[in-house]
Amino acid sequence: GEDVEQSLFLSVREGDSSVINCTYTDSSSTYLYWYKQEPGAGLQLLTYIFSNMDMKQDQRLTVLLNKKDKHLSLRIADTQTGDSAIYFCAASGAGSYQLTFGKGTKLSVIP
Amino acid sequence: EPEVTQTPSHQVTQMGQEVILRCVPISNHLYFYWYRQILGQKVEFLVSFYNNEISEKSEIFDDQFSVERPDGSNFTLKIRSTKLEDSAMYFCASSRGLAGPQETQYFGPGTRLLVL
Numbered sequence: 255g256e257d258v259e260q261s262l263f264l265s266v267r268e269g270d271s272s273v274i275n276c277t278y279t280d281s282s283s284t285y286l287y288w289y290k291q292e293p294g295a296g297l298q299l300l301t302y303i304f305s306n307m308d309m310k311q312d313q314r315l316t317v318l319l320n321k322k323d324k325h326l327s328l329r330i331a332d333t334q335t336g337d338s339a340i341y342f343c344a345a346s347g348a349g350s351y352q353l354t355f356g357k358g359t360k361l362s363v364i365p
Numbered sequence: 366e367p368e369v370t371q372t373p374s375h376q377v378t379q380m381g382q383e384v385i386l387r388c389v390p391i392s393n394h395l396y397f398y399w400y401r402q403i404l405g406q407k408v409e410f411l412v413s414f415y416n417n418e419i420s421e422k423s424e425i426f427d428d429q430f431s432v433e434r435p436d437g438s439n440f441t442l443k444i445r446s447t448k449l450e451d452s453a454m455y456f457c458a459s460s461r462g463l464a465g466p467q468e469t470q471y472f473g474p475g476t477r478l479l480v481l
Contacts, residue, residue, distance in 0.1 A: 258407075289472070296369070296474035297408070297456060342408065351396065351421045352410035353470060 256280040260343050260356035267364050272330040274359045276343030279324065283345040286319065287353065288328045291340045300328070300341075330361075338363045367391045369473035371457050377479045378447055386442045386476045388457030395462030397440045398470060399432065401425070401453040408456065414440065415462060447480045454478075 257279045266272045278286070284305050289297040303310045303317045303326070310317045316329040330337055340358040347354075370389045378384050390397050399411040412422040414432050429445045440459075444451055454477050458470040
C-alpha cells in the first residue's frame, strides 16, 4: 500500500522561508494534500495539488510536485510565529477514499 | 464557514466498555470518514461511509467497530469492547461527494479517547 514519509522537525527564524518535504510511494496517487494541525485543534486543509500539476501557488504557500521522484514540498514564504504547527502530507490513490498520511512535520518558528 | 464538529472532545473509559464517538459533518456533504491517530504515530484511515453504507474500510476496522448515521445530521463511531490499544485521537471528516474519492476531506477537531 501507499506509504508517506516526512521529516519530523523543522525550525526556522521568523521572516525566513520554510520548506517541508514529503515522499510517497504510490505512483497512482492522484491528489496530494497539506494539512495543518495547531495544538488542540483538528486537521485544517491548507492546500492540495493534482498529480498532473508541477506547482501550485496560494498566497504565501507554494507546493511543488516531482512526480518522477514522488516528492512533494510545501514552501511557506515569510514564515510567522502563527505558522508554528504540525504539517501533514497526505495522498489519495486512484479510486480510493482513504487518505494516507505522513507522521507530520513539527514546524517551530523562532521570533 | 461550515465545519465538522465532534463530541466529546475527551473520553475516558474502562477496558471492555462500549464507547460512542459523535460527529456532525458539514451539512451538504455526502461522504463521511473516521480516522485515528495513536500518540506519536500516523493518522490512519478507518472507514468511509456513503448513502447509509460503508464504502471502504481498513484492516483496523474490525468487528468491534461500527458506524451509523442515526439521523440527518449525526455520524457515529461505536467501539463495542474497548481495548487499551484503542486509546487514540479519533478524527471525523466529510466531503461533498460530487467529484468522487479525490474530493477534499474536511476534518473535525478530534475526540481523544483514553482506555484504562
